[in-house]
Amino acid sequence: MELDKAIKNRHSVRKFKDKKPSWKTIIECMDSIRYAPMAGNNFTLKLILVDDSKKINTIAKACQQSFVSKAKYVVVICSDPSRPKNLYEQRGEIYVRQQAGAAIQNLLHKLEESNLSTCCVGHFVEDQIKRELKIPNKIQVEAVFPIGYEYGEPKRKTKIDMDRILYFNTYKNKKMKNPKKLNV
Numbered sequence: 001m002e003l004d005k006a007i008k009n010r011h012s013v014r015k016f017k018d019k020k021p022s023w024k025t026i027i028e029c030m031d032s033i034r035y036a037p038m039a040g041n042n043f044t045l046k047l048i049l050v051d052d053s054k055k056i057n058t059i060a061k062a063c064q065q066s067f068v069s070k071a072k073y074v075v076v077i078c079s080d081p082s083r084p085k086n087l088y089e090q091r092g093e094i095y096v097r098q099q100a101g102a103a104i105q106n107l108l109h110k111l112e113e114s115n116l117s118t119c120c121v122g123h124f125v126e127d128q129i130k131r132e133l134k135i136p137n138k139i140q141v142e143a144v145f146p147i148g149y150e151y152g153e154p155k156r157k158t159k160i161d162m163d164r165i166l167y168f169n170t171y172k173n174k175k176m177k178n179p180k181k182l183n184v
């Protein structure tokens, strides 16, 4: 699938078919996380693939979102912020979150390309997830991804207009000075 298609077709899915995805495909998708940019090339992410239904139920409860429990697989993405924090102090904390986001986007696009669906779940009681998955204290849970095949017709949201978010040279300036005629 072309990147453009994967970007534009991706959407959050909260209803899954009963059909179980192949764990190999999911791991292939998770592999894309390794290619994300990392500040100072310090890789901070740890990935947990969960297929134990009891654990998935506990994760769903920690998220207070029952649709999570309907997935046959859940990927939990964590970060170890120690090195970036030591190296870059406060900025390091920001970098850890930014690189998690970049890595997550790789995962989302690869899942889309593999016809698998998910929803980035960021609302959860972190301690409950940590306890269930034996995640050490110093590791932070970034997000939870229930994975499956979409049930029903895809519902796509209208996306924000470019006009509302694009400025030129200075914040809020909506006009590009002396725009060059494009030769297209």
Ligand SMILES: Cc1cc2nc3c(=O)[nH]c(=O)nc-3n(C[C@H](O)[C@H](O)[C@H](O)COP(=O)(O)O)c2cc1C
Pocket (backbone or CB within 6 Å): 010, 011, 012, 013, 014, 065, 119, 120, 121, 122, 123, 124, 156, 157
């Ligand atoms: C950081 C983050 C946290 C999110 N947390 C949740 C969540 O806890 N539960 C949920 O149902 N969706 C969650 N979402 C999904 C958003 O609701 C969804 O991306 C948004 O409505 C746009 O829809 P789309 O993904 O279909 O484009 C989260 C998304 C992001 C990026």
